[in-house]
Amino acid sequence: MKGCKTTMSDSVISVKQLYKIFLLGKEKVRALNGVSFDIEKGQFVAIVGTSGSGKSTLLNMLAGLEAPTKGTIRIAGENIEHYNERQLVKFRRNHVGFIFQSYNLMPTLDAVENVALPLTFRGMDKTIRERKALKALKLVGLQKYIKHRPTEMSGGQQQRVGIARALVLEPEIIFADEPTGNLDSVTTEEILKLMQDVVRKNKTTLVMVTHDNYLASFADRIIRIKDGKIINDEKREQFEKNE
Amino acid sequence: MKISDLLHMSMSSLFKRKLRTILTVLGVVIGIASIVIMVSLGLGLNQQQMNMIEQYGGLKTITVTEGSSSGGNGSGDSSSSTDLSKKLTDDTVNLIKSMDHAAIVSPVLDFDMIIRTGAYTYQGYGANGYTLEALEDMKWKFSEGELPKEGDPLKFIYGNLILQEFNDASGDAVYYSTGEVPDIDLMKDPLFVIFDTEAYMSTQNPQDESPFDAGTVDDGSGGTAEPKTPPKKYIIPTAGVLYGDGPEDYKDYSYGVYCDIEPLIAQLKKVYRGKAIPGQPTKKNGQPYKELYYSSIYVKADDVENVKDLQTQIQNLGYEASSNTEWIEQTKKTSEQQQAMLGGIGAVALLVAAIGIANTMMMSIYERTKEIGIMKVLGCDLGDIRSLFLIEAALIGMIGGVVGDLLSLSVSCIINSVTGEKTSLIPVWLYLIGLGFAVFVGVAAGFFPSKRAMELSPLSAIKNE
Numbered sequence: 001m002k003g004c005k006t007t008m009s010d011s012v013i014s015v016k017q018l019y020k021i022f023l024l025g026k027e028k029v030r031a032l033n034g035v036s037f038d039i040e041k042g043q044f045v046a047i048v049g050t051s052g053s054g055k056s057t058l059l060n061m062l063a064g065l066e067a068p069t070k071g072t073i074r075i076a077g078e079n080i081e082h083y084n085e086r087q088l089v090k091f092r093r094n095h096v097g098f099i100f101q102s103y104n105l106m107p108t109l110d111a112v113e114n115v116a117l118p119l120t121f122r123g124m125d126k127t128i129r130e131r132k133a134l135k136a137l138k139l140v141g142l143q144k145y146i147k148h149r150p151t152e153m154s155g156g157q158q159q160r161v162g163i164a165r166a167l168v169l170e171p172e173i174i175f176a177d178e179p180t181g182n183l184d185s186v187t188t189e190e191i192l193k194l195m196q197d198v199v200r201k202n203k204t205t206l207v208m209v210t211h212d213n214y215l216a217s218f219a220d221r222i223i224r225i226k227d228g229k230i231i232n233d234e235k236r237e238q239f240e241k242n243e
Numbered sequence: 244m245k246i247s248d249l250l251h252m253s254m255s256s257l258f259k260r261k262l263r264t265i266l267t268v269l270g271v272v273i274g275i276a277s278i279v280i281m282v283s284l285g286l287g288l289n290q291q292q293m294n295m296i297e298q299y300g301g302l303k304t305i306t307v308t309e310g311s312s313s314g315g316n317g318s319g320d321s322s323s324s325t326d327l328s329k330k331l332t333d334d335t336v337n338l339i340k341s342m343d344h345a346a347i348v349s350p351v352l353d354f355d356m357i358i359r360t361g362a363y364t365y366q367g368y369g370a371n372g373y374t375l376e377a378l379e380d381m382k383w384k385f386s387e388g389e390l391p392k393e394g395d396p397l398k399f400i401y402g403n404l405i406l407q408e409f410n411d412a413s414g415d416a417v418y419y420s421t422g423e424v425p426d427i428d429l430m431k432d433p434l435f436v437i438f439d440t441e442a443y444m445s446t447q448n449p450q451d452e453s454p455f456d457a458g459t460v461d462d463g464s465g466g467t468a469e470p471k472t473p474p475k476k477y478i479i480p481t482a483g484v485l486y487g488d489g490p491e492d493y494k495d496y497s498y499g500v501y502c503d504i505e506p507l508i509a510q511l512k513k514v515y516r517g518k519a520i521p522g523q524p525t526k527k528n529g530q531p532y533k534e535l536y537y538s539s540i541y542v543k544a545d546d547v548e549n550v551k552d553l554q555t556q557i558q559n560l561g562y563e564a565s566s567n568t569e570w571i572e573q574t575k576k577t578s579e580q581q582q583a584m585l586g587g588i589g590a591v592a593l594l595v596a597a598i599g600i601a602n603t604m605m606m607s608i609y610e611r612t613k614e615i616g617i618m619k620v621l622g623c624d625l626g627d628i629r630s631l632f633l634i635e636a637a638l639i640g641m642i643g644g645v646v647g648d649l650l651s652l653s654v655s656c657i658i659n660s661v662t663g664e665k666t667s668l669i670p671v672w673l674y675l676i677g678l679g680f681a682v683f684v685g686v687a688a689g690f691f692p693s694k695r696a697m698e699l700s701p702l703s704a705i706k707n708e
Contacts (some may be wrong), residue, residue: 006293018637065620065701093622104617120248121623165621 011038012172012205013062018071019049020057020228030055032068033228039221041172041203042203043197046219050211052226056177059209062090063096063175076172092126093121097166099176099195103158105150107167111137115164129168138165142193154197156187160194167198174199176208180215244627251451254633260412260607267603271643271681272650274596278589279669279677284658287581287668290643292430292574296567298494303346307331307339310561327470329561330524331537342556344549345542349377352504353538354511355521357437359476363409363417363425366440370399372504377541383496387430392473399436399479401429404486405498424490429481438514439474440523446473469543475514508535547571565664593680595689596643604636604692612699619701632693640685644678651677 007009020032038235039045049055053118060066061073064080073081076095083091093127097118098104105114119129139144150158159179166174179195180188195216199206208219216222222239224232254547257264296302310329332349340348352372358365378390378400391398407418407426416427437443485496511520519531526532542557542564544550550568557564608615615628655667 060702063620088247089619089622090626092620093624096622098615104613104620106614106617108255115567118621121244121618121621121627125245126248205515224691 010040012041012076013034013037013039013207014074015062016074018058018073020054020061020066021069021070030228031136032061033127035071035225035228035230037223037233038172039205039207040149040198041205044199044206044218044220045208046216046222047207047209047225048213048216048222049209049225053225055209055211055225057071058225059175059177060208062173062207063098064091091157093118095172097169097171097174099162099174101157101178101180101181103150103155103162103182105158105161107150110149111142111153111161111164114150114161115168118165118169133164136162136168139167139198140164154187155183156191159183159187159191163191163195163198167204169200170202171204173205173207176206178210179208180210188215244624244630249627249630249634253631253638256607256611256631257635257638263603263606264300267599267639268643268646270596270599271593271640271684272647274589274593274684275644275647275677275681276650276654277592278586278680279648279673280654280658281585281589282396282582282673283651283655283667283669285585286416286673287666288581289574289578289666292578294573296571296574300568301543302571303544303550304602305542305544305550305557305564305566306539307335307542307557308563308565310537310563317520331540331562332534335562336537336540337540338560339540339557342546342553344553346545347377347380347543349374349539349541350504350533350537351539351541352507352511353522354438354507355440356500357408357440359441360409360413360427360432361425363427364412364414365405365409367500370502371498371538372502372507373541375503377543378503380543381496384486385483386486388481391503391506394480395506396480397502397510398482399434400501401481401484402497402501402541403485403492403494404490405429405484405500407490407686408498427483428485433478434481435476436479437474437476438511439521442474477510477514477660489517494650495556593684597684598637600639600685600688601692604632604689605695607635608632608692608696608699611696615696615699616701619699625697629693629697632690632696636685636689636693637682638685640681640688641678642681643685644681647681648674648677 007075015038018032019030020037022029022031033054035054035058047055047058057066061068062075063164064075064083068081071081072079075091078091078095080091103118106117109117112130115133115136116124116129119132124132134143134146137143140163142157142160142164145153145161148157150161153161159182162179166176168188176195180191183191192215195206195208198204208215210216217239220236222232222234223230278601293302309331333350336348337348339345350373352661354370354372356367356370357368375390377391377582383390384401386403388400390400406424406427406429407416409417409427411425416422482502487494487497517522519525519529520535522538523531523536540554544553550566554564554566618628619625651669655669658667659665
């Protein structure tokens with residue numbers, strides 16, 4: 001499931017001059033005001049900003065949930081800025097995994113079924129997808145909870161299911177929106193370490209949005225956003241030196 | 244997504260909201276059951292009417308009488324009509340036989356006669372001779388005796404209520420004055436039959452002294468023209484008596500007398516040797532024609548559908564042909580109207596059920612906005628989302644249809660056992676239509692909700708609450 005067309009560089013995400021302008025009455029609100037960056041394959045990137053900075057809008061556009069007003073987004077070799085909804089759904093199904101703040105597990109399904117859900121959407125056979133789901137659950141350390149429903153699990157366990165669900169697709173990119181926002185500090189650390197660990201092992205690109213600098217410090221690279229513009233973009237070596 | 248996965252997901256979400264699903268299904272059950280029961284009542288009514296028509300002379304029979312070109316054919320006994328082209332002869336019978344869809348064609352000869360037995364007299368009218376084939380096809384039930392056989396001498400078959408028509412010596416009908424039928428055993432008692440009723444009347448009326456004397460029966464030469472001489476009597480054996488359930492059971496044969504036409508003709512020719520048989524046309528000099536002219540022709544079509552066609556063919560030849568088609572068509576029209584009306588009442592119930600389904604689906608979609616959003620974010624195809632909700636709605640319809648059919652079946656059984664007859668009639672196709680309609684209503688009601696689900700924004704899923 002690697003990018004159909006290989007890009008010239010090694011970047012799996014390439015954003016150029018991205019604008020998103022909302023109209024609030026007659027007033028124009030620039031949520032994103034000309035953002036450009038590239039993300040290499042296998043990188044763990046944190047997008048950091050306060051609320052209202054435009055970081056969530058950026059993530060939504062990268063994931064193909066919102067259309068940009070202007071600019072190009074090239075992900076896994078596909079220019080998605082002009083995709084219609086059908087194409088976007090297909091694009092997500094084939095290339096992208098998601099980790100949500102509020103886990104967003106299906107309450108009626110147990111852990112295995114939840115993890116296997118994206119595979120179900122791909123039309124995969126039940127036996128194959130459950131085998132893959134079990135493998136993913138094992139990877140996040142939940143082999144004992146495979147038959148539990150979301151309501152029977154703690155927040156940390158639920159988020160592990162969420163991570164397993166994102167991993168099971170073996171996607172090129174995983175997007176995470178405040179993945180530990182609802183968790184206590186101990187669990188937060190566990191989860192972040194797990195994510196860090198897993199993406200390194202699988203060489204998956206991970207883009208995480210957060211407002212917390214400490215959480216961002218787990219990433220390989222931090223992009224800081226303020227008022228719709230990138231104000232800082234540094235690699236791990238740099239920001240570790242700064243501290 | 245695979246069909247099996249879609250089905251599984253739809254079913255589990257229905258199962259999760261059990262009470263709501265049950266209530267929605269209940270609406271469909273009531274809607275379908277009321278339609279099916281209402282239509283079944285209409286069908287039952289229609290069937291009963293058809294049975295009635297069948298009893299009153301059949302659905303497939305056509306009665307052919309001579310063409311009207313000669314005029315004055317109405318009473319059938321106009322003996323002086325000279326236009327013979329549209330009279331009914333063996334040629335006519337053969338002509339009709341050669342037509343498509345004519346299953347049975349039998350000439351019918353009406354004749355008058357008087358029966359005397361003991362102190363009782365029966366003044367017959369409308370005694371008819373048919374071919375054996377036609378008689379067999381009537382599928383009559385006999386309470387005594389059976390049909391005459393090929394080659395038998397003339398034998399009569401009596402309707403089940405014929406004894407009510409026997410008068411006593413004073414000329415009063417015994418049954419209508421006393422309520423009891425005369426004590427006559429039609430099978431065993433000797434029945435003296437007078438064919439020449441005209442001559443009989445002329446000897447009876449002027450002098451009212453009971454002239455009847457069984458001893459005068461003889462097989463001698465034909466009755467003379469001497470008016471005072473009573474006509475000859477013949478003992479005609481009885482082939483059988485038709486079945487009827489009590490004195491109230493009226494059928495179209497109840498007051499009739501029937502016989503095989505072949506021995507009848509032979510008998511009549513013997514009785515009226517050298518004279519015209521009453522009802523037959525005569526030449527100017529009073530002599531009969533060589534050929535025998537029938538009173539009517541009994542035609543049976545091979546199928547109800549072809550009656551009209553066959554009737555038209557015969558009419559085109561210039562003969563009068565009547566059947567129950569108009570009656571049947573009228574009945575059909577009425578019962579169609581009834582069914583439409585009854586079905587309409589049921590349809591209202593189903594419409595309410597459809598609104599119920601749509602409402603349930605909308606509620607379900609609002610509740611599951613987030614779920615639908617997640618599915619979209621995770622890459623669930625838009626068509627699959629629509630299918631999920633359509634299948635859910637169709638399942639509600641289908642379950643409702645099946646249960647509704649079962650309910651109709653039991654209600655129909657109850658109605659029939661209460662009324663004691665087939666008041667409610669549910670053919671298999673009605674069940675299938677009920678079920679199909681239920682699924683259709685489910686899908687139709689689920690169409691807009693499912694479209695709405697498909698168009699929900701995936702963004703709602705990742706809003707953090």
